[in-house]
Structure formats: C-alpha cells, structure tokens
Amino acid sequence: MDLSVDGVSVTRGGRRILDEVSLSTRAGECTALVGPNGSGKSSLLRTVYRAYRPDAGTVLVGGRDVWKMTAAEAARNTGVLAQEQHSGFEFTVFETVCLGRSPHLGTFDRFRSVDRRVVEEALEQTGLVDLAHRRVGQLSGGERQRVLLARALAQEPRLLVLDEPTNHLDIRHQLELMELVRGLGVTTVAALHSLDLAATYADSVVVLQEGRVVATGAAESTITPEVLRTVFGVDGRIDTDADTGRALLNTRPLCVCPTRSCHWSCKPSDASRVSQM
Numbered sequence: 441m442d443l444s445v446d447g448v449s450v451t452r453g454g455r456r457i458l459d460e461v462s463l464s465t466r467a468g469e470c471t472a473l474v475g476p477n478g479s480g481k482s483s484l485l486r487t488v489y490r491a492y493r494p495d496a497g498t499v500l501v502g503g504r505d506v507w508k509m510t511a512a513e514a515a516r517n518t519g520v521l522a523q524e525q526h527s528g529f530e531f532t533v534f535e536t537v538c539l540g541r542s543p544h545l546g547t548f549d550r551f552r553s554v555d556r557r558v559v560e561e562a563l564e565q566t567g568l569v570d571l572a573h574r575r576v577g578q579l580s581g582g583e584r585q586r587v588l589l590a591r592a593l594a595q596e597p598r599l600l601v602l603d604e605p606t607n608h609l610d611i612r613h614q615l616e617l618m619e620l621v622r623g624l625g626v627t628t629v630a631a632l633h634s635l636d637l638a639a640t641y642a643d644s645v646v647v648l649q650e651g652r653v654v655a656t657g658a659a660e661s662t663i664t665p666e667v668l669r670t671v672f673g674v675d676g677r678i679d680t681d682a683d684t685g686r687a688l689l690n691t692r693p694l695c696v697c698p699t700r701s702c703h704w705s706c707k708p709s710d711a712s713r714v715s716q717m
C-alpha cells in the first residue's frame with residue numbers, strides 16, 4: 441500500500457513544526473526519516489497515523505485521505521510502533537500482542553483461531569515466544585520494544601509506521617529488527633537516528649531539518665558529506681563495506697578550531713572550509 445504525504449504543515453504551541461512536507465513511498469518499500477533532534481520526524485509520523493491533524497496538505501494511504509477514514513479503518517491499514525508507549529505494563533506479552541488484533545474484531549467478536557495464529561506468528565518473528573507469559577512491566581526496554589513491534593505486526597498492517605524502532609535494542613536485535621521489517625514486504629516509514637541502518641536498509645531516505653525536507657532519494661544522494669555537515673553538524677561520509685555491501689558511517693565532530701591544531705588533526709583546508717560556513 442503506497443503512502444503519499446503532500447504539502448503537510450503542522451502548527452503546535454504556536455510554532456510551525458512541519459512546513460510543507462511532501463514524500464511518497466511505493467508499495468512494499470522502506471523509507472527512512474532521518475534528521476537531528478527536533479527536526480520533525482515523530483511529528484511527521486504522527487500525521488500519518490492520525491495523531492496530528494495537519495493545518496494544510498494531505499496524507500494519502502493507498503490513495504485515500506487518512507483524515508477521511510474512520511479511526512478503525514485507519515487502524516486496520518496502519519500498524520504503529522510509537523515512542524513513549526508507557527501504558528499496559530500489567531498485561532502479559534501475549535495479551536499485549538493480542539491487542540494488535542482489535543481493529544480486525546467487532547466489539548462482540550470472539551478471538552478466532554486465525555487471530556491466535558497471527559499473534560503466535562508475530563511472537564515468533566520477534567523472538568518473544570519464551571517471554572509470552574511475562575508481564576510487560578517486568579521486561580527490559582529492548583524486550584518491550586520488540587513487544588510493541590509484535591503488536592503492530594499482529595495488526596497485519598499494510599503500512600508500518602515505526603518511530604525509532606531500534607531504540608533500546610542491542611546491536612544484534614537492531615539488525616534482526618531491520619532484517620525482519622525488510623523481509624515483510626510491507627510499506628514502511630521509519631524514523632531512525634542510525635544513519636548507517638537507514639543507508640543499509642531503506643530504499644529511500646528523507647532528511648528533515650527544522651520541519652522541512654532538505655533531501656530525499658537514495659542514501660548515497662541524501663546522506664552526503666554536505667548534509668552531514670550542514671544538517672547534522674558533523675564531518676563525515678558514508679562508505680560501503682567492500683565485503684558485505686553494508687553502509688559504514690564514518691564521522692567526527694565538526695572542526696571549529698581557529699588554531700588549526702585540534703585533537704582531530706585538522707588539515708588547514710578543513711579549518712578554512714569550516715570558517716567559511
């Protein structure tokens with residue numbers, strides 16, 4: 441199911457936090473939203489899963505305006521792993537993942553065998569089978585993050601919206617989560633702080649800065665030395681590992697030393713380039 445965000449602006453607290461943002465993803469593709477803290481990644485995702493209503497612009501999922509759907513209809517399409525989901529700690533992992541089936545069940549519908557099968561598969565995919573009967577409140581941050589992903593998968597979404605899904609995850613689980621998401625073939629939009637995960641796993645990257653899109657396209661044309669410097673405030677580049685083809689982010693703090701004798705052994709040309717910015 442494709443996603444199209446067209447000219448979306450959002451104002452909160454008297455400030456424009458998204459300014460005419462547009463992006464489009466093709467069905468089955470993974471799009472990474474990257475940008476420094478406060479650049480608008482979560483706010484943009486919130487417009488997609490109907491938590492922030494835009495002042496202007498449209499969000500179309502499968503060609504339909506999400507704000508013209510009912511909440512239940514939108515939930516049947518879109519699975520969400522949001523930040524700050526701190527409730528429901530008294531439920532077990534199994535019960536929490538079962539909640540992902542709610543959009544597919546009427547108020548008085550019983551849980552069917554198909555629902556149980558989908559929940560079990562989501563637990564399996566996220567490596568949670570052994571934790572199924574533990575209370576969510578007793579889990580580590582990383583285990584809890586996987587529970588939230590499992591709940592989103594149990595929705596059988598046609599669009600997956602992930603806000604910093606690798607938060608709290610150790611390196612193995614970060615890679616497994618990204619592999620899993622890629623392998624699902626479900627259209628995915630994910631806010632990621634890790635630029636190398638974005639470069640390795642996303643079909644396209646959208647770079648946000650102060651609520652605006654400043655670059656969009658393949659990782660090599662968006663996460664450039666220029667973007668790293670001007671948007672993220674670091675010197676660096678993305679290299680490709682010759683053996684694995686994986687992206688390797690090579691960065692260092694931006695050189696600002698007027699003396700040209702800093703810890704990072706800046707060449708005079710580096711210092712003069714920085715002073716011209």
Ligand SMILES: Nc1ncnc2c1ncn2[C@@H]1O[C@H](COP(=O)(O)OP(=O)(O)OP(=O)(O)O)[C@@H](O)[C@H]1O
Nearest residue numbers: 452453457475476477478479480481482483484631
């Ligand atoms: N409900 C709100 N009221 C006021 N300001 C808000 C609201 N929601 C977001 N903002 C502001 O909008 C800006 C973008 O926030 P957002 O959470 O979208 O950034 P982000 O790129 O996801 O940041 P981070 O990487 O730190 O998670 C921030 O300055 C934030 O304070």
